[in-house]
Amino acid sequence: MTQRFGAVLLVCAAIGTGFATRTLNGQAQVSQAQAAEFQQDVLPVLAKSCLGCHNEKAQAGKLNLEPLRDPATTATHTAVWQSVLEKLSAGAMPPPTAKPLADAERAAVIGWIKKLPGLTAATPSEPMAGRVTARRLNRVEYNNTVRDLLGVAARPADEFPVDDSGYGFDNNGDVLSVSPMLMEKYMQAAEKISRLAVYGEVVPPKPTRLVRLMNRRSQDAYDVLTEGNSGMYLPYSLRGAMYGNFTFPVDGEYEFRLRIANFRGDDADITDEERARRAEERRKLFEARRLEREKAAAAAGTPAGAAPAQGGRGFGPRREPTPEELKARDEAARKAAPPRKLILTVDGAQVISTVIEGTGTFGYSQGEFTERATVKAGERFIRASYPELADLDSPLQNINPDMRRGLFVDYLDIVGPFNPSKEPPASYKKIFICNQQTPQCAKTILSTLMERAYRRPVTEDELKSKLDLVALARKEGDTFQEGIRLALQAILASPSFLFRVEANPRLRAEVEPQKAPTVLARMQSAPSRAPVATERPVSDIELASRLSYFLWASMPDEELMRAAKSGTLRQPAVLEAQVRRMMADPKGYNLVENWAAQWLQLRNLGRTKPDPKRFPTVDDELLDSMRKETSMFVDTIIKEDRSLLDFIDAPFTFVNGPLARHYGIKGVDGEEFQRVTLDGEQRSGVLTQGAILTVSSYPTRTSPPVRGKWVMENLLGTPPPPPPDNVPSLNDANIGTEVSLRERLEQHRRDPSCSPCHMLMDPLGFGLENYDAVGAWRTHDGKFPIETAGTLPGGQTFTGSKGLKEILKTKSDAFVHNVTEKMLTYGLGRGLERFDRPTVETITRQLKASDYRFSALVMEVVKSRPFQMQTVEGARP
């Protein structure tokens, strides 16, 4: 597959990938005049501005325009031309960073297309609601739903296989499948959760060690120190900290046994070679002594290895040190190991806080610090650390030349529970809302439970099938509770729980109470859009689930359900109030963790870790801090209802001591994150955040094309086409030493098969070259000074991240359009279709009128036609 592009074309144009196109071969005929016009006015534009990317090989946006080249048959590709017309009319193509078409060119092409026979309409297609495939809960949704349904602490879905994702998000109904293996896990989880919910955790009769938490021993940690089966391995921290989540089974007291450890860096100032030389010297010395001993032993007639005649270590008696010498030795040891604070927190609350001091032989006294604390059942964040080490200028100050850490937390054992709560678990009270052990009571319990678990009213038939299980258990001689538990097990394994199914509207019997004026009524009565007979509103109850899984990735709560059942949910004021309430709820953090983290590709951070040889100061903890920075940043945009454009440029971010040092920001100490004001010179906006800069780099170096692609794909929504097959990767052996990365890339770009797209990507990436592959600021790469000037194919020039952000701000329409697509895709749980385009455009317009407030984006998605309605099966275009 070494064939090159046929034509050398200057500009890449990509049609947004969210919109599918189809080719229909009609029987269209064009006049000779039209054919001539095509040759003269259209084909040159096509060749110059479109085919660079939309060709047979690259197929940007899955669109190949090559078949349009043939004047004899071009008119038969009506659907393709239709889509070209839409893109050109909307100004969506060529992509924002490419060279724009001259007005005359655009007009000529549009004019020609409009004259094509068989063109359905010159306007964008009518918006449609579309259908969302029944989708199973993904791992996040499963855990959240179980938590909100029953209040159990377990996170059973962590054991499920990774969910596939489609269109960038893992809540896409079409790709979420059920394999037999997953079903088995569902069955296991259903049994486990039902037991937890009814009987609570099985608490060991006496306190036992529940877990030993250890962190990795090095960046590369191949030496897995498995101890028993209860080991849990946590991220590596150069500063010796240890942190992670642990799920406490029951309310009660737990004992935390924390062991600290340290390695002395006595020889911290010597080189590896020197250390090897000394080791060799020592070896020779020992060898010489051994030989001497053997000789002496042979002479004395005693077997080798027997104790030498005199005491001590073979060479004369040892003199006891004087008290003065001992004192001086202790003093020196204390100096070499200054007092350090050590803390252990559980969900931020201090459990251990102490100061460790240097002692004689080992630097610090080693040992366990034991403390008991009362902890509520559930998943808690545990962190043990030496907070002062956060302020080391470089974490490597805690690393000895042999790469072992100076101070670190060796392990943390959690032992318990002591005095566990004898109360029935909270989930018990949630389930057993009725106290008698009667069939009537079983009915009350199960109908409530099922209605919540299925997120809809249940039929008599459904209820009966679960009551039968209670009866079965009773017949077998089990308790009433066991009967309910068994029914709960079946409920949790039922497709009605595992899937979010929306009834097929044709079959829906019940009539929703409709009270005007509703969002829907307005939509249906909008003059420009006559009600489409093929669409129906989803029921209010289904709408409640759509809302809760969008904003919370979990089931609707009581209040939301109440609004849905009362038929008021669609009243604009009620709907808006509900959305705002849900966004303000802690569960609303879902938009940060799941929507934004997938949009910005934060989840890929750490998948391919930066090379520890090149970036020795970057450990798991710093990567986690970067992730936290971006998460807090996004959360702030949401909470303060800031403008979407703040993603590109906002005068603030969040850093702690270590991250501030990594960035070169002065005046921030400690482990806690602080909000800092930015002047925008070096940092501001997501593009300057470590997480984004790292995720768009290789483990060993930056890649301007990858960063450029990241910007095009995730900010502008116009991903460049993929490279042709078998493109050699850059020869990076001597980059930084003999040649600059920029120069090497420019050589690469001279290759005609590469240049059309790299001209788009590379300049964007060069604008970010002041940040290395882990997001630290730099002015040189190796011995070469960084050059950040770039020229876009459209002729715009800029310098550095500041300049790049200015350019992006001029493309705010494209950016907002793209964020809208991402939000709508996530909100609906399906990929966008061509008929969604008007919806996206409507939302984008509304956003502009609302100063791009984040809440407006969420509200407009919620109010949009595809969110409120669904296309009746069979009516799909």
Added chain:
Amino acid sequence: MNLIFKKQLPRRTFLRGMGTVMALPLLDAMVPAFVKAAGAAPTRLAILYFPNGVQMDTWAIKSDAQIAALPEALPRTLAPLTKYRNDITVLNGLTVDGGRAHGDGPGDHGRAGASYLTGAHPKKTFGKDLQAGVSMDQYAASVIGSQTRFASLELGCEEGIQGGNCDNGYSCAYSNSISWRTPSTPNPPEIRPRAVFERLFGAGEIERDPVKRARKEKYQKSVLDSVLQDAKRLENAVSVSDRRKLDEYLYAVRDIETRIQKTESESALDPEMDRPSPSVPENYNEHTRIMFDLMATAFQTDSTRIITFLMAIEQSNRAYREIGIADSHHGLTHHGGDKEKIEKCILINQYQIEQFAYFIDKLKATPDGDGTLFDHIMVNYGSGLSKDHDHDDLPTVITGKGNGLFNLGRHVTYATETPLANLHVAMMNKMGIPAETFADSTGKLGYLSDL
């Protein structure tokens, strides 16, 4: 749910289940005489897939002969198998045409993974309308899978990638799985040793009280019945596109149902290995070994006869720091002729071959019927990519005697464009599956047993 009841059903129950001859686990300690009476041990199948292709010039056997004994010195990538020269056969010239572009542009990795066992030309999509084909392991499982508790197992050493577009417009599902139950349902591999063990041999405490145990089984069945009813009820009320999802669910529930029935008719399974630690080993060597141990145990206990195993997912970006390579494997294969990168590619392929050699050892050391597993298994170690993302002349090594199917110690060169599916057909036939063709096969691959 515990499907397995370890040790609590001794001989008595075992004998009661004698009707299901083929489904019985062939544990020598339990039933030596019985096995002899039942005849030869069943033929097992293991497909070991490695991603990103190889440097063919360090793999291919240079020889003009169509069939010849393997030379004393094997090419560099295969060198770790030198000691096993008589235990393997190297096949040249096999092709998976479905992996080629056929006008769909780039995306060779996604296509390679999804076409390897399906022979299909996967549809270019981010995921909405996945379309590959039924893979041969799953076809075989659909025919003979009912004879064992697990129709098949899908295992691997690298977690699949989440993210719609993995390879130039191909969904990650294509590179994450080589096993496809239906053209739109991939079987994602399990990578956690502990999870595999518990799936095979049960997770929790064993219920030894027969009354309680019987009750527990009854409950399990009632729960399954109940949810099956739920699914049927729903099916009548949903649209056609939703029904596809429900069908997946129904299939999975029935799969569990049959397994429970089989578990009852069989007896205790007593794995000869300890329950693995819950952490997934980070060290590649440790990880592959424990997975290979699990595979051998699964075969030995006749829990399944078909296993697919991903040495890593297709287009894997794993860095093999265990052997001092910090670069991404996939990145390295775009070496552009850079000698250092080529060298690293070779080292990674060699390192994986070393793991494969361990599996051969393990098979030979695992007693099975009247011999060892090695005598009764067919193993295909290969990739859907050869050099430079090509889909022809795929690197393929077979091992195990396959109950007489494989004549080992040779290399065979087939006519160019011979479909890999011909090998699938030959192996399936050996397992008693009367398939004459599969996917794009043109017949049954010859020269496997005879000279």
